[in-house]
Amino acid sequence: MHIAITRLDEHIARFTLSGTTPAFANAFRRAMISEVPTLAIEDVRIYDNNSALFDEMLAHRLGQIPLHTDLETLVAADQCSCGGVGCPGCCVTYTLSVEGPKMVYSGDLIPEDPKAAPVHDNIPIVKLIDGQKIVLEARAVINTGKEHAKWQSTIACGYKAYPVIRIDDRCDACGMCVEECPRGVLRTGGRTVEIVDGRLEYCSLCRLCERACLAGGIGEQPAIHVTPDPSRYIFVVESDGSLPVREIMERALLFLKRQSKDLVDILRDISGGTANETSS
Ligand code: SF4
Ligand code: SF4
Ligand SMILES: [Zn+2]
Numbered sequence: 001m002h003i004a005i006t007r008l009d010e011h012i013a014r015f016t017l018s019g020t021t022p023a024f025a026n027a028f029r030r031a032m033i034s035e036v037p038t039l040a041i042e043d044v045r046i047y048d049n050n051s052a053l054f055d056e057m058l059a060h061r062l063g064q065i066p067l068h069t070d071l072e073t074l075v076a077a078d079q080c081s082c083g084g085v086g087c088p089g090c091c092v093t094y095t096l097s098v099e100g101p102k103m104v105y106s107g108d109l110i111p112e113d114p115k116a117a118p119v120h121d122n123i124p125i126v127k128l129i130d131g132q133k134i135v136l137e138a139r140a141v142i143n144t145g146k147e148h149a150k151w152q153s154t155i156a157c158g159y160k161a162y163p164v165i166r167i168d169d170r171c172d173a174c175g176m177c178v179e180e181c182p183r184g185v186l187r188t189g190g191r192t193v194e195i196v197d198g199r200l201e202y203c204s205l206c207r208l209c210e211r212a213c214l215a216g217g218i219g220e221q222p223a224i225h226v227t228p229d230p231s232r233y234i235f236v237v238e239s240d241g242s243l244p245v246r247e248i249m250e251r252a253l254l255f256l257k258r259q260s261k262d263l264v265d266i267l268r269d270i271s272g273g274t275a276n277e278t279s280s
Contacts, residue, residue, distance in 0.1 A: 100128025161228030
């Protein structure tokens, strides 16, 4: 298996995974979405709220705010030495005390640990008019997207099969497929149509080019053939900012490795220690 990264910054990764299977590509995607732990507000103690939002709606909105997460210092409550009671090792508390008239933003949440501040301070929570007031205390804990979407650290995480475009020698470079292609992948070159340098990955596999070719009366089969490569996938992963996207990828892969090892251990137990360990 091979990963070729074409873009990697704090929030977005774009890479091609080769020599793999559709099952692994999907398992990797699902692990990034639902198995990487992150921080989100879970409990809210409301002391005062006469805003237009009910307490429950206010708590729900607070839960959706992405929070910077340091997984080197925070663990899930059920793995914490406090036994899940709640301590600085497994939860972060925030206070919010505001009076109208004012738009309340995520930046008004004051974290007990500044490293766990909201990722963005301009997410609107509720608008207060004169005389309205909110005073609350919130507690964020570590969990995964499998439990609830608010613990999902990716906001976009998807892939598509790598496109394979073959042009056969019946092509007369008429250019109809070039005009039809919405992604600028094709161009008329010499004797046949060609793929524009660096544009192949932008092909969406829509196959409009094949239809255009058929509409030109070439016969029963087009001269251009677009197929997905089942062993190669282009991924785009975007973090919500709670974790660097690189950490999301690494933790998802470590999760899959752990799961595979657990499965090998179980098989070994069942077969009396004769299961072979494999790696990829
Ligand atoms: S499949 Fe669609 S995007 Fe790809 S080359 Fe053909 S028309 Fe363009
Ligand atoms: S429409 Fe068909 S024949 Fe015309 S350039 Fe495209 S592939 Fe070639
Ligand atoms: Zn704890």
